[in-house]
Amino acid sequence: MPSARPQHKLYPIEPNAIELMFGGLAASYALMTPTKDLNVYDHTTKYLMMSSLVMFMYYAILVAVDIYCFKVPEGRTRxxxxxxxxxxxxxxxFGTLVGAVVLAGIYVLFGAPLQTQQNETLAAALDVSLLAITPAVVTxxxxxxxxxxxxxxFEEKSLPEQWAAGFFWSSMVTSWAAAYFVPMDWDRPWQRWPIPIVGGAYVGYLIGLLYVLVRCFVLPIARADFKATEEEKLKIIREMAARDQQKKKE
Structure with a gap:
C-alpha cells in the first residue's frame, strides 16, 4: 500500500527568499573571512569558532523573529x-550541540586524532553541525x-523535509568527500586536519541552497496547482486585512 503524502499547512507554502539570500552570504563570509587577521592555517580552532559564530548568529536571528525557512502570514509573530x-x-x-558531539565521535571513529588536536576536531564538528544538522533541527x-x-x-517529503534533507545530505556528502584529501602526501597546507572537511561542508551547504532554490521555488512554480495555492493565500491575507480594518473601526 503506497505511503500517505506528508501533509503540511497550506500557509506557509514556500521557503523564505530572504533566508536563502542571507544564508548564502553568511556561509560565504563564514568560509572565507571570519576576520581579516585570522588565518585558518595558523589559528585553526579560533578561525573555525569564529566561522561557527557567524552561522549561529544567522540562525539565531531568523529563528528569534520566526522567519527561518518559511514565510509566515502577517501578524503570526505578534x-x-x-x-x-x-x-x-x-x-x-541544544540540537546543534548534540549534533556536534555525535559528529565529533564519528570523526574519532574514522581516524581523527584522539591524543592531539581535540580542539580542532570539536570546532570542526560544531561548524559542520551548524551547516548540516541545524536546518533539520529548526524545521x-x-x-x-x-x-x-x-x-x-525515499518516501515523498513535505517542503520542510525537503529543505532539511537538502542541506543535510549536500553538506555531509561533500564534507565526507573532502576528507579523502587529508591522508594524501601532497603536503599542502589546506590538507591539514580538519580544514578539508569543514571547507567541503561549506561548499555542500552552498550547493544545498541551490537545491532548495530549484526544488522549493522553481518546481512548485511550474506545477499547475501553484497558481491556485497562491490565490488561496491571497484570499487569506485579504480576510486578515479586512478583520484588522474592522477592529480599527470598532
Missing part, C-alpha cells in the same frame, strides 16, 4: 513573548517520523 523566542533559540542551540523539531522520512527514506 504576541510572541521574549521567553518564547529565547526558548526557540535555546532549542536550536523538523522533535518529530522523529519527520526526521526519518527526511533523512533516511
Amino acid at each position: 504576541g510572541k513573548s521574549i521567553g518564547y523566542r529565547a526558548t526557540r533559540v535555546l532549542s536550536m542551540t 523538523l523539531k522533535s518529530d522523529l517520523s519527520a526526521w526519518r522520512r527526511a533523512l533516511l527514506s
Whole structure:
C-alpha cells in the first residue's frame, strides 16, 4: 500500500527568499573571512569558532523573529513573548550541540586524532553541525517520523523535509568527500586536519541552497496547482486585512 503524502499547512507554502539570500552570504563570509587577521592555517580552532559564530548568529536571528525557512502570514509573530523566542533559540542551540558531539565521535571513529588536536576536531564538528544538522533541527523539531522520512527514506517529503534533507545530505556528502584529501602526501597546507572537511561542508551547504532554490521555488512554480495555492493565500491575507480594518473601526 503506497505511503500517505506528508501533509503540511497550506500557509506557509514556500521557503523564505530572504533566508536563502542571507544564508548564502553568511556561509560565504563564514568560509572565507571570519576576520581579516585570522588565518585558518595558523589559528585553526579560533578561525573555525569564529566561522561557527557567524552561522549561529544567522540562525539565531531568523529563528528569534520566526522567519527561518518559511514565510509566515502577517501578524503570526505578534504576541510572541521574549521567553518564547529565547526558548526557540535555546532549542536550536541544544540540537546543534548534540549534533556536534555525535559528529565529533564519528570523526574519532574514522581516524581523527584522539591524543592531539581535540580542539580542532570539536570546532570542526560544531561548524559542520551548524551547516548540516541545524536546518533539520529548526524545521523538523522533535518529530522523529519527520526526521526519518527526511533523512533516511525515499518516501515523498513535505517542503520542510525537503529543505532539511537538502542541506543535510549536500553538506555531509561533500564534507565526507573532502576528507579523502587529508591522508594524501601532497603536503599542502589546506590538507591539514580538519580544514578539508569543514571547507567541503561549506561548499555542500552552498550547493544545498541551490537545491532548495530549484526544488522549493522553481518546481512548485511550474506545477499547475501553484497558481491556485497562491490565490488561496491571497484570499487569506485579504480576510486578515479586512478583520484588522474592522477592529480599527470598532
